[in-house]
Structure formats: C-alpha cells, structure tokens
C-alpha cells in the first residue's frame with residue numbers, strides 16, 4: 337500500500353493522541369509528538385499498558401512491538417519543531433471548542449502550506465474550527481477510536497471547503513495504519529459510528545440518572561447482546577473513556593441543539609465534581625483496577 341504521507345505530527349498525546357502516534361509509528365511513518373505537558377506520552381503508554389494487561393491480553397499492536405514503535409517516535413518540546421516538516425498534523429487536545437480553535441490557529445501558522453490538518457475531536461465538526469487555521473480546504477475530521485483495544489477504525493469527514501483529495505488522503509492514511517475508514521459523505525454532527533454510540537450513551541445515562549434501572553444490568557445485557565462477555569457494556573466503556581470527556585462531548589451536542597433532552601444529567605456532573613472520572617481516577621461507575629464486570633460472577637444466574 338502506498339503511503340499518502342511521510343511525516344506525521346501528533347499534538348496532544350493523552351489517551352487518543354498516544355494511540356494515534358503508536359499506530360503511525362507502527363505503520364512506518366516518521367512521527368513527531370508534542371504535548372504541553374512533558375512526558376505525557378510515556379505516562380499514557382504506561383497507563384495503557386497496565387489497563388490493557390488487566391483487561392484483554394494482547395492489544396492491537398502487540399506489546400513486544402511497543403519499544404520499537406516508541407523508538408521511532410520523536411518527542412519535542414516546541415510546537416513549531418513538531419509540525420514544521422509534517423505532511424499531516426493531527427491534534428488530540430481536550431474536547432473544548434475554544435482550545436481547538438486556538439490550536440488550529442497556531443498550527444495553521446506553523447505548518448507548511450501544503451500540509452493537511454486533522455482534528456481527532458469526538459464531537460466537533462471541523463467546519464466549526466477550520467476558519468482559524470486559515471487553510472479550511474486542507475482540514476478534516478479524523479476521529480479515531482480506541483485502536484489499541486481493538487477498535488481499529490476512524491471516522492473520516494471533510495468540512496465546508498475540504499478538497500476531495502484531502503479526504504481521499506485521510507481515508508488512505510487510516511487504511512495504511514490498519515484501521516477501517518468510516519467515511520462520512522456530508523458533514524454530520526457525530527460522524528458515522530460515533531453518532532450511533534452517542535445515541536446509546538444519551539439513552540443509558542437517562543435510564544441511570546432517573547433511577548429506572550441498575551446500570552450494571554444495562555452492561556450485562558450489552559455484553560450478552562454483543563457476545564462480548566469478556567469486555568464491558570456502555571458504562572464500563574464510558575469509565576474507560578473518562579466521564580469528564582463524556583460530559584464535554586455531551587455538552588457539545590447540547591449546545592448545538594439546545595434541546596433539554598440533550599443536556600447531560602446532573603448526576604453525571606456530580607460524579608465528575610467528586611473526582612469520579614472512571615479508570616483514570618480509580619472510580620467512575622465501577623471501581624478500578626478490579627471492576628465488577630471483569631469478575632466471574634458478573635453474568636452469573638445464581639442468587
């Protein structure tokens with residue numbers, strides 16, 4: 337497969353940025369990373385290693401290949417150094433519209449004029465931020481899922497002025513990483529599968545927050561329904577993503593629609609205020625590192 341790019345820069349190397357950098361390095365791209373917090377990448381890889389070890393054994397990129405991938409990734413302390421020679425820059429900074437606009441503005445000034453700029457945002461269509469980059473025709477959404485956990489796919493979507501060849505390169509790049517491109521033909525809030533996942537989240541949070549059901553029963557049913565008894569249901573998955581991230585994403589939908597049904601429940605906000613952010617703080621809907629859904633009796637039919 338011919339590679340659409342040579343050099344990739346990843347800006348923001350938390351949960352998603354770190355995985356994207358690993359995917360790109362694993363596929364043989366020159367990868368440079370920048371995070372405003374020095375050492376963020378290695379700290380995240382350590383965390384992902386222990387979570388993946390506890391959860392599922394071998395990840396999408398086998399553990400024994402991690403050191404070689406890491407060695408090929410160049411970490412720099414200045415944003416301009418990271419992006420100046422890159423053919424594709426993908427940002428994975430936190431889900432905040434103003435922050436994304438500011439990062440797009442800075443990147444637009446620092447990148448080479450021909451380079452492509454992508455956002456890994458979970459909920460913001462690139463048309464909402466493309467203008468600040470001053471290169472809207474070379475911007476797109478490339479929304480990756482948790483590839484190291486086996487969700488090797490990414491939504492690919494252009495903005496209001498994205499050139500077809502830019503979308504095409506995005507699709508080819510996603511494929512070259514060993515991921516499935518989920519192409520969105522015209523701009524849609526939530527992209528392809530993320531919109532489906534969002535509908536599920538909204539519904540299950542409503543059922544939990546209004547005390548209709550025990551959230552564990554939703555996860556049990558989901559695990560049976562999907563045949564993934566070794567994993568988790570929507571609540572376990574939200575814990576893994578981070579409840580603060582989930583909340584921010586829901587707020588993007590709410591601000592967009594202004595429909596009260598889209599407002600994330602107050603009970604979720606309260607959990608976040610108590611520091612219950614999911615796996616990353618040791619408590620979310622479940623407690624970690626030994627969540628109930630991984631125990632043998634979680635799906636037991638015995639009294």
Ligand SMILES: NC(=O)c1ccc[n+]([C@@H]2O[C@H](COP(=O)([O-])OP(=O)(O)OC[C@H]3O[C@@H](n4cnc5c(N)ncnc54)[C@H](O)[C@@H]3O)[C@@H](O)[C@H]2O)c1
Pocket residue numbers: 347348349350351352353370371372373376427428429430431432439456457458459479480481482576577578581585
């Ligand atoms: N967590 C998920 O499951 C998930 C899935 C798909 C997409 N996303 C999206 O990916 C993006 C990142 O989410 P995440 O969960 O990886 O967040 P995270 O909080 O784990 O990581 C964000 C990283 O960005 C860094 N950062 C913050 N401001 C920065 C700046 N100005 N310049 C450079 N680095 C900066 C932080 O230090 C941190 O390391 C968001 O847009 C989110 O919606 C997240």
